[in-house]
Amino acid sequence: MKAYRSILAVLLATTFSTSAMAANVVKIAITGPFSGGSAPMGVSMRDGAKLAIAGINQNGGINVGGKRMKIEIVERDDEGKNDRGALVAQEISSMGDISAVIGTVNTGVALTGDKYYVEKGIVKIITPAAGSASMTQWSNAGTRNLPIFRFAAYDGIQARMVVEQAIKMGCLRVAILHDATNYGVSGRDDLLRQINNQGGRVKVVTVEKFAIGDKDMTAQLLKAKAAGAQAILIWGIGPELAAVASGKQKLGFRVPMIGGWTLSMSNFIDTAGAAGNGVLMPQTFIEDESIARAKPFIQAYHKAYGVTRIPSPVSAAQGYDAALLLAEAIHEAGSTNPSGIRESLENLKVAVKGCIADWKKPWSKWDPSKVETHEAFRRENTVMGKVQNGHVVLANPADKIVLQGKMLNK
Amino acid sequence: MFAGISLGLRENTVERIVRTAIFIGLAALPALWQGQYALGLLTLMAVYGVLLIGLDTTVGYLGQINLAQAALFALGAYGTALAIGAGASLPLALAAGIAGALLPGAALALPALRLEGPQFALSTLSFATLSIIVLNECESVTNGALGLSISRPLLFSLPLDATSFYWLCLALLFVAWEASKTLFRSRFGLAIEALRDSPTATDALGIGALRHKVLAFAWGSALAGLAGGLHTMNFGYLQPAAFGYDLMVMLLLGVVFGGRRSQWGAFLGAAVIAMLPNLLSNRTLFSFLVSFGCVLTVVPPIRALLSHKVPLFRQAAPAIAMTLAVTLVFFIPNVEEWRKGIFALFLFAVVVGFPNGIAGAVTATLRQFIHFTPLPILPATGGISSSKKTEGIALRLSDLCKSFGGMRAVDNVTLDIGQGETLGLIGPNGSGKTTLVNLISGLYTPDSGSVEIAGKRPVCGSLMSAFSAGAARTFQNLQPFHGLTALESILVCQQGGGESEAMGWLLAVGLEGKARIRCSGMSYGDLRFLEIARALSTRPRLLMLDEPAAGMSKPDIARLIELIGSIKRAGVPILLIEHHQNVVAELCDRVAVMDGGRLIALGTPNQIRRDPKVIEAYLGADDTERDNMEARQC
């Protein structure tokens, strides 16, 4: 009984403490899959964002209209499931005191859940979900005053870079391999669209699919080989990509493999081993301490979470920068009111110095006919990365300037 | 221990009042608990409620692990989504959803329901995987992995906002609940209940297992389709991957958690799986629930300790699990990461602590405290009468043989029973009597030889076919329908006719006073009489009684003799296997004696009593006949 009473006391204390503090804090929600298959991305993103927020809180919080307010984080695990994502969105949007949301890894979750934020006008920065549909759904619907922003190199950009890379390497007959998820299929569609844009220069010899969990890609690769593919353009996540790389090696099928940014995740690089060497992918961030801008972030992350390598560096860096941008927007808005934050995100006055770049007005006023208005990344601040002996390096060393750079002017 | 409160109402009425009150409360809830989230949870709960009531038809009522419900849910959802895409109105779209799940569900049921246990589970699992593959691959129709987005159609030109959509879901849940309840209270439901307890007995009594199972599965599928339709309209976005193994497991857990074979259980399970994982995101609530659960679970082991007994592992296990959960909640910095694990501990405690689910535990407790008015008992009509008298032969066996392994259980048996005749079949244990009855009633297929019942030749090895020829039987090892009352056991067997006729049969065997008692609570002797009443209620042309007096007390045996006598007088031909010689002597016109699978004697009871072969078979060999044995050993 005594134990029970003390537990009750703890419970009451937590209830009261949160409500008492509520007035002096900015509440930000972070959502994403923190368990299950896409958890490495979700957790890295969350931890990156939390790192940024911890730094802000250490410096006394955000100056909101002259008052120093600390940031309080509400975490919700959407498990990468659409239904759960919708409920999380409903929960957050009905909490009433949430200023903004950062998160979402799975495009499907964005498609089911984001409408609840839009209804309430709550600002959300999507990162690192790159599927095109999560923004195009709003342009198709013609939504005005959209509070959804994206902070990730969306698949349109990535697909374009991948196709351009293939052309640059002289591979005009390509095979497209993709996983059977929303991510893979929409990546496939983006690739096909970009290849179309090249006006018949590139020929797709075969399109093959693989399921999550498939470890034997012999069938797909044999077909690609038989069709005479000169390059493999691939869209998928993690271990399956590694299976393709090892399968290629096994069949002695030596053609370049180019794909989405997920090829930089450790679950691909470590698993593929030597077979992964030479694989190319667009990158917004590389976990390379020789890049001066990235070094403090990388070191802080390693220290804070006791790791020697970030599970998904791109997600972590994007989460970090997104949180910084959000904090700046809240400061500039001078209130925790979502519509104010949306407006100031669309018109950021001060360049935010992030670990990826100096972000100067990354977004502009939403125009349903141009999704780019709410997309932060451009072709210019994305580089091609290459796997080399277990690390991602720049495919083109001259690109280093992009990652160092202080660019991004509109 | 407790006197209990008498409400002066029937249990059914009370249940209905409570249920209606809860639904009214739920409908009014959005006014109190405002916000989209609350509505979202409540809507999800209503949708899952419909889905789980559907799942409960197989998992609860049929007692089979069904892993296809999530896929049927998906098919329903896609049916509705495609119909909406084609411009269908809301009712039409829901109908499309129901059809989308019902048709494949019925197609699966036909082969799958011949199976049981792991085999059934596997074929439903295969179906589920297959459905998801089809949804994923037919991109031109379903848009594949990219998913379908739809907007909610109008209901009779009325736009539905979140609240009215919730009301719609709630109303449909109420309808599904009521319909399921009515269905499972009907003869159909009784049959389902009966065949779960003993599929052999239901087939032998002509109830027909497969037909009922397929219908029940189809009903479950239809509800899955309906739920799928609602789900589509609720979230507005569909993706095949969302209906995979995880959802399946969650649904299964929901049904067991809530309590099987009860719409209340399905509802509570739905509330738990819709609400709990989401509500548990709230740390305060989470800690509270887990601590409260922990306190609840330590009661049984403490109680055991107080009465100076070492608590059983079964009693202690939930407490251990909950203590572990509490430890995790209070000592792990990031509870969100351990959410699944803590949820698992919570479930473990409930499944072990309440094997019948929450609904089962609550009902049992309530029945202890509250006395409900029992259902009225209707006056009896009918009873044993000589309705069917045909000329000729009731049973003809020619050269029947059956062996198991190296053993000839029935060896070349040829036997006739005339109309109105009572034939006794006796013989020592293991002489093949029951095997013979199993051959006649179609449980076993004979190796050779033929069976003819009342002039018809049933298909060999088919219980149903032997039944339609007119054979009805009782079982040596009782096959009662544990979940049914005595009255229901008769109702489910009789071909038409109402409760009063069923009462007539009970009256005939002297069980009229126990009409409302469940078989699981009846004594051995009563169950023997009930089996006879069950067989009689099918109005058989051949009645086979397999050791009806086994385990009966002396007065019961006297009653039995009287009963069989009256059946005999009504002209029903009887094959009676019995050990009690006085029963046989008193009732049988002729007696057949089996030994080692062979028929060794046939004659009147008096002839048989004096037959030296029979006496030897019963009393065993004399050691004096050595020569015989030595001849064999050479």
Added chain:
Amino acid sequence: MLKTENLRAGYSGDDAVRGISIEVAEGSCVALVGANGAGKSTLVKALCGLIEPRGGKVLFGGKNIVGLPASEIARRGISLCPEGRHLFSPLTVEENLLLGAYPRLPSFGPFRRTASGDLRHIYEMFPRLAERRFQQAGSLSGGEQQMLALGRMLMARPRLMILDEPSMGLAPILVKEIFKTISSLRATGMTILLSEQFAKSALLVSDRAYIIERGSVVLEGTSASLAKNPAVMEAYLG
């Protein structure tokens, strides 16, 4: 050696054994005689721990063994040859026999060698089993199966053998053979409790007998005296 006091046991529902007290002296052969369904099998199962008695005591060598698991009772020296034989049908004849001696044999290593003496003894007793030692037990004929069941029990070198309806389901000629085996076992000084529906044969091989009807002992005495008692006959045919 074995003594029960007011033993009650049963499955669901009523007790099938309603307070039975019997006694088996060392080196004697005691028969339980009664018709089908009289409660003999239930009594025997309760003795061996296959079902838990609902009341009463079972004393074996002076110690109460009620509540012990069947395997423990078997290890103390009571060996049951169950009704319906219950052989391990997918296993070979020899494996079945070896299993009889399981508690004595090493779990790994040369168990066949350890058991070879006993095996030879059994094969001498039942030459048919030696012929079929590598055949599956399920493929044997009824008589051979019963021999195997007896053999398996003997492999355990029991202090008390309980035979439950060894004659069940056998042709009369085989029944004679089984009883011959029982009487030869008895001659070796083995303590035997025999539950049997064939009164005549059972009374012939036993020293003492209990006549059981509807879960209670209705008559007891030396076998010779019971064999002459017309009430025994009555218990069967009337």
Added chain:
Amino acid sequence: MNLDFLALAQMAVSGGLMGMAYALVAYGFQLTHAAGKAVNFGQGELVMLGAFTGLSLSGCGLPYWAAVTGAMIAGALLGWFVERTAVRLALQQHNEGWVLLTIIVGLFWFSAAENIWGREDKPFPVPWPESALDFFGISVTWQELAVAAGALGMMTLIELARRYTMIGIAVQAVSADQDAAELCGIRSRTAISLSWAVSGIAAAFAGTIIGPVTTVGPTMAAALTLKAFSVAVVAGLGSSFGLLLVGVALGASENISGFLLGSGWREAPALILLIVGLALRPQGLFGKKIIRKV
């Protein structure tokens, strides 16, 4: 045509070799089903935990074989634990609760693994080369050979132990007739626990041999378990030889149908065959017919 034939042969060989892994996990199902009529629906989690244990041990600098042995010991403990905590309880309560309890225990393992080892997939280092061998134009990796040999070896070893040690024969006796086994002085509960422990060993070992192929992560074995379950039921939960045959056939058929019909459909033909096959032969291809008794 020639290329197609060669390609089909290549598919069949790769699929068949991986199918051995299905057979090994299915063998684990068979062992526990024989002993106590229950199977572990959380077997995939045991595979995963075995792989993680092996990974951690080899991370501690132990040689590969020592790590595998350690994983097998862990597997045995986990298998025993599942039987003791979940299955026995449910069977005592006489309901199908064991299905759920094994799922629930699996869920807990999953969550624990996520938190102990992290959520990412990790590679499993192996002592054999990554290169491929070439047999008449069909390439086979050392890894595939290792999976096949490991699965075959493990199954043979357990099968030998079952047939040629007294304790193995006793476990078989318990599966055949629990009461009769008790009467022979065999402690049937211990025998059942032992079966679960051995089943856990098989699962953990399977984890260590497929770990290098699938990479080691919390979700690594989800698909594998379902396939293994199919193999076990189709083969008939009674024949270890049947398991191998069905496992190899399933692996090969998946690959071939993926090649012929498109990779999204790779599982479809096997699933349809499975439903039809079970409807025609419920006891499984190699199972014995069950006689109903009343």
